[in-house]
Amino acid sequence: MTERGPEPPVAFRRPDLRERTRHDLERFRRREPGHRFWRSLALVGSVGWPIVLLATGGALLGRTLDARFDTGIRFTLILLTVGTTLGSILAARSVREDGG
Helix, strand or coil: CECCECCCCCCCCCCCHHHHHHHHHHHHHHCCCCCHHHHHHHHHHHHHHHHHHHHHHHHHHHHHHHHHHCCCCHHHHHHHHHHHHHHHHHHHHHHHHHHC
16 A cells, blocks of 8 residues: 555456467357358348338328428427337347347
């Protein structure tokens, strides 16, 4: 302990670079073989598309209703919010099913 207070903790380091490399290679070999990249890409698509499509659909439908009933942007904002919320719920469900 110094006059200013406690000494900062020493950074944790593994002593042997070869051991760390061997450990990383073993962990890499234990991973699931196969198409992990494509599975990850499919998950990104299953998360993004529901949000985009439902939000866009809500905005377009709201714009149409606003033009028909002359309500400004009221229906656009409401249906955009509803579409984004539903898309987010579907995306979260998709991630929960795939990722655990």
